[in-house]
Amino acid sequence: MNEMKSFIEDTVGKILRDLSTKEQRERFEEGEWASSLWKTIQESGLTLLGIAEEKGGGGGDYEDVFAILRVVGKHAAPVPLAEVIYANQFLAAHEGEVEDKLRVVHFAEESSSVHSPYKLINVPYGRYIDEVIVIRQEDHQASYSIVNALVCEIEKNDNLAAEPRDSLTFSNLGETKKLDLSFKEALEDYKKFLALSRVAMMTGAMESVLALSIFYSKERQQFGRPLHKFQAIQHHLTAMAGEVAAAYATLAVASASYLSDLEKEQIAMAKIELSANANVVAKAAHQLHAGIGMTYEHELHHFTRRLWAWREEGGNETYWADQLASLYQAREETIWESITHVKGEEAHAGSTV
Amino acid sequence: MRQLQxxxxEFTEKQKEFRKEVRSFLQAEKQKGTFDTHADSWLSGYSKEFSKKIGAKGWIGITFPKEYGGQARSTIDRYIITEELLAFGAPVASHWFADRQSGPLILKFGTEEQKKFFIPKIVKGECYFSIGLSEPNSGSDLASLKTTAEKVDGGWIVNGMKTWTSGAHHSHYMITLCRTSQQDPKNRHGGMSQLIIDLKSDGVTIRPIQFLTGEHHFNEVFLENVFVPDNRVVGEVGNGWAQGLTELAFERSGPERILSTFPLLEEAIRLLKExxxxxxxxxxxxxxxRMxxxxxxxxxxxxxxxxxxDVNLAAALVKDLGNSFEQSVAELIRLLLPAMPSKHAEDVYARMLAESILHGPGFTIRGGTTEILRGIVGKGVISA
Incomplete structure (x- = not known):
């Protein structure tokens, strides 16, 4: 790990440890926006990460972005940092300069968003954002409009972790600008970013689930012994530790591939992995915590509910397996050649020639 | 938790070139008919000729020092060779343990005489080792082993029995963990030593244990008054347990804990594409x-x-997760491509499916059972 990355991780870790507390998350679920947390995040330049300084950004690269999102997941911070970073980068790329606002992008895939009044479904943090960048298909090209979220009619909805996924209705799109991409290309770009963001955040959440489980298994006594003395409990801890280690390695490799030729395949595999194993970790932790883990009072659910929510976002296993299957079908390469990034000379390893 | 991070x-261009070289060689050998691809070839694929060919390329003991015939290359280069051999399902069982464990052990703890005697032969693919650990009453609880070595003039007299000894019927030597002093209940891991037993010695009897397929990989090795000269003790007398542990991370985290059934997966994907x-x-x-x-x-x-x-914790996790993965391959693939799996099938897919299913129980037992590994990790994360 490079020093810069670990410095940023530590700094963000400190901020979130102080500000993304259990009490803060509970107040958030009761309907109070985490304003001081968000303000600190903005002031630290995190929302403009990955954007060049001359465009008003804070510098840094994508490995930093995903490293920070892991920490965001680790502290279950109730903020749409991944979504805002993407929206800001989108504006920096297409408008030149960015003013730091609470904004997200939304791809108008739903039929309700074709004609006025436009209704956008599942907009992250819709009730709290300043604006939404609506990306729509016009002819074969993608276009975008910046819509003031404060004038939209809001219908509240949320995901399994009580993170807002609201519907926004409005009648005027305002100025529409064309993109140099097809709608499909633009959407795929976002899907990849969102998927890798969730991989990073789930890695962090898994880490906290393991830490809570270790703590509880030392603290809780039954039959005159701490829980961790029981083999059945050790097996639960191992199941979690294995997935945490696998998640770290997955995140490290996939985020290093971001923006390279390998990104699509690696992000697909990474998201399949994390989504598939989210419940391995959540299930073992709940079994280990037993009754107390089912209560609202204990904070385990702040992490396990996020794991269950995030495994669906940015494409679940089915979505990415569909992409991989098409990729395999379209190319001559064997799996071994694609995994090792080395092509054999004639026939292939493992083939029956 | 830093230990899990x-x-x-990323492989360098040079390393990728090396992979290509290994792959081209294997491809050519396979086309010549030197070997057929099998699942789980590292435990069951014996071929002296093939081991010698690999040795002639310099690919056995590639990390060993040059003065003993090695290439002094990196563990990453060894990793590449190992992966390619497994992906091809090549017959590497003969030299496997000598390359992976016995050679490195001798280099780390052995005498100069031992290094000069054994290492050049190992490197040529002409000298095979077995690992003498398990005993009939000491499986997972290895420290309870009973085989004894008693000091006599000029050496040791060994009595006891080893079991599940892979490849003993092909190997020249067995590195045998035995008790050289009485078990001390306060220090269960003390008093054990590693002796190199020449399997042709008087008093050594090797009997096959048939695997559930009827094949012969495992053996019982009976040791009756076997004389082992002083110069065949590895490292320090009494330090055998600790010495044996040092190479475990290599053993547990290697590609053979992930790729045993990979040839089946590759073949299945080829058929699904077709x-x-x-x-x-x-x-x-x-x-x-997952892979x-x-x-x-x-x-x-x-x-x-x-x-x-120090990567012992993460290494134990690779083995646990990798072995489960190896087993899961056949369980999913059989549903995607129904066939009648048979060891004798002419169809490669049906044959490898049979191999993967029938060898499956061994994956999570050999080299430390899943239960033992999970105990190690469970305790490790608590004290980390």
Whole structure:
């Protein structure tokens, strides 16, 4: 790990440890926006990460972005940092300069968003954002409009972790600008970013689930012994530790591939992995915590509910397996050649020639 | 938890070239008919001729020092060779343990005479080792072993019995863990030593234990008044347990804990592509994703081992997860491509499916059972 990355991780870790507390998350679920947390995040330049300084950004690269999102997941911070970073980068790329606002992008895939009044479904943090960048298909090209979220009619909805996924209705799109991409290309770009963001955040959440489980298994006594003395409990801890280690390695490799030729395949595999194993970790932790883990009072659910929510976002296993299957079908390469990034000379390893 | 954080490792261009070289060689050998691809070839594929060919390329003991015939190359180069051999399902069982464990052990703890005597032969693919650990009453509880070595003039007299000894009927030597002093209940891991037993010695009897397929990989090795000269003790008398543990991270985190059934997966995906079975490819892609993730872990560990870092916890996890993955391949694939699996099938797919199913129970037992590994990790994360 490079020093810069670990410095940023530590700094963000400190901020979130102080500000993304259990009490803060509970107040958030009761309907109070985490304003001081968000303000600190903005002031630290995190929302403009990955954007060049001359465009008003804070510098840094994508490995930093995903490293920070892991920490965001680790502290279950109730903020749409991944979504805002993407929206800001989108504006920096297409408008030149960015003013730091609470904004997200939304791809108008739903039929309700074709004609006025436009209704956008599942907009992250819709009730709290300043604006939404609506990306729509016009002819074969993608276009975008910046819509003031404060004038939209809001219908509240949320995901399994009580993170807002609201519907926004409005009648005027305002100025529409064309993109140099097809709608499909633009959407795929976002899907990849969102998927890798969730991989990073789930890695962090898994880490906290393991830490809570270790703590509880030392603290809780039954039959005159701490829980961790029981083999059945050790097996639960191992199941979690294995997935945490696998998640770290997955995140490290996939985020290093971001923006390279390998990104699509690696992000697909990474998201399949994390989504598939989210419940391995959540299930073992709940079994280990037993009754107390089912209560609202204990904070385990702040992490396990996020794991269950995030495994669906940015494409679940089915979505990415569909992409991989098409990729395999379209190319001559064997799996071994694609995994090792080395092509054999004639026939292939493992083939029956 | 820092111990679980594994780095991303990227192979250099030179390393990729080397992989290509190994792959081209294997491809050519396979086309010549030197070997057929089998699942789980590292435990069951014996071929002296093939081991000698690999040795002639310099690919056995590639990390060993040049003065003993090695190439002094990196553990990453060894990793590449190992992966390619397994992906091809090549017959590597003869020299496997000598390359992976016995050679490194002798180099680390052995005498100069032992290094000069054994290492050049190992490197040529002419000298095979077995590992003498388990006993009839000491399986997972290895420290309870009963085989004794009693000091006599000029050496040791060994009495006891080893079991599940892979390849003893092909091997020249067995590195035997035995008790050289009485068991001390306060220090269960003390008083044991590692002796190199020449399997042609008087008093050594090797009897096959048939595997559930009827094949012969495992053996019982009876040791009756076997004389072992002083110069065949490895390292310090009484330090055998600790010496044996040092190489465990290599053993547990290597590609052989992930790739035993990979040839079946590759063949299945080839068939699914031929049938344009999109749904089937979708399911298979989940296995590929798992393999990729575990491989990333395993390579991350190899990179840390190269830097001499402690990776025992993560290594035990690779074995646990990797072995489960190896078993899961056949269980999913059989549903995607129904066939009658048979060891004798002419169809390669049906044969490898049979091999993968029938060898499956061994994956999670050999080299430390899943239960023992989970105990190690469970205790490790608590004290980390």
């Amino acid at each position: 594994l780095p991303a490792f 049938k344009e079975d999109h749904r089937g490819l979708m399911e298979a892609s989940k296995l590929v994703s 990729w993730a575990l491989r990333n872990m395993s390579i991350g560990i190899a990179a840390l081992l190269e830097e001499k870092k």
